[in-house]
Amino acid sequence: MSGAGKDILKVAMPKGRIYKQASKLFREAGLPIPSDFDDTRKLIIELPEAGMEFIMAKPVDVPTYVEYGVADIGIVGKDVLMEENKDVYELLDLGIAKCRMSVIGLPDWKPIINPRVATKYPSVASAYFRERGQQVEVIKLNGSIELAPLIGLADRIVDMVETGQTLRENGLVEMEEIFGITSRLIANRVSYRMKNDAIQSLCDRLQVTIAAKV
Numbered sequence: 001m002s003g004a005g006k007d008i009l010k011v012a013m014p015k016g017r018i019y020k021q022a023s024k025l026f027r028e029a030g031l032p033i034p035s036d037f038d039d040t041r042k043l044i045i046e047l048p049e050a051g052m053e054f055i056m057a058k059p060v061d062v063p064t065y066v067e068y069g070v071a072d073i074g075i076v077g078k079d080v081l082m083e084e085n086k087d088v089y090e091l092l093d094l095g096i097a098k099c100r101m102s103v104i105g106l107p108d109w110k111p112i113i114n115p116r117v118a119t120k121y122p123s124v125a126s127a128y129f130r131e132r133g134q135q136v137e138v139i140k141l142n143g144s145i146e147l148a149p150l151i152g153l154a155d156r157i158v159d160m161v162e163t164g165q166t167l168r169e170n171g172l173v174e175m176e177e178i179f180g181i182t183s184r185l186i187a188n189r190v191s192y193r194m195k196n197d198a199i200q201s202l203c204d205r206l207q208v209t210i211a212a213k214v
């Protein structure tokens with residue numbers, strides 16, 4: 001399926017952490033997202049004056065909406081992009097919602113055979129250990145990942161670190177950074193061709209705004 005509706009650009013916008021920073025960036029780029037949208041429970045927000053429509057999505061679902069073309073473009077963390085591995089174009093590093101994906105454990109952790117690794121990112125974690133020739137058992141969790149080594153569910157975890165506060169407060173240490181994370185602008189492959197002018201013009205405005213910050 002391709003991005004429907006020739007004129008309106010449909011944008012999959014993640015709720016939560018990224019929304020705050022992405023809406024700020026869009027406003028700085030001159031795209032009029034009214035501030036009363038920040039607390040709304042509405043899931044589809046039309047901005048006809050900007051020729052845009054925002055689909056308010058759970059962050060992990062953004063690449064799916066874009067791959068299927070129900071959104072022409074979307075904003076998503078590199079972490080989700082790596083994990084979901086969808087067929088989309090990655091257009092622009094927005095430089096927002098910075099954090100990193102790391103291997104984490106208790107300070108007295110010792111290597112064992114076939115350790116258990118808990119994570120929200122099973123695909124990223126499996127690839128990381130496979131590339132190192134280390135056999136591990138990956139356990140998928142959906143949140144509070146730091147609990148796993150504390151209660152004996154896993155020997156290590158693969159999770160996000162931003163300020164390091166969660167690690168400090170739970171007596172855990174970052175053992176290795178896997179990759180740095182920022183949010184990216186992604187596009188549906190068909191929409192990128194069919195709505196190239198609108199997408200390119202948005203990219204240009206965002207790029208200028210991002211460059212002015214550096």
Ligand SMILES: Nc1ncnc2c1ncn2[C@@H]1O[C@H](COP(=O)(O)OP(=O)(O)OP(=O)(O)O)[C@@H](O)[C@H]1O
Binds near residue numbers: 015060099161181
């Ligand atoms: N400290 C952080 N922890 C987790 N993600 C972060 C952090 N800082 C920035 N991010 C980025 O924000 C994105 C979305 O995080 P957010 O917590 O809003 O979504 P979520 O984990 O899917 O939440 P929920 O499951 O509650 O909807 C992540 O995919 C990541 O790219």
Ligand SMILES: O=P(O)(O)OC[C@H]1O[C@H](OP(=O)(O)OP(=O)(O)O)[C@H](O)[C@@H]1O
Binds near residue numbers: 143161167
């Ligand atoms: O380094 P910090 O600034 O402490 O941030 C990292 C923490 O934030 C995220 O959890 P989140 O708040 O999304 O909650 P969750 O455990 O429910 O996923 C992430 O999974 C870490 O636990």
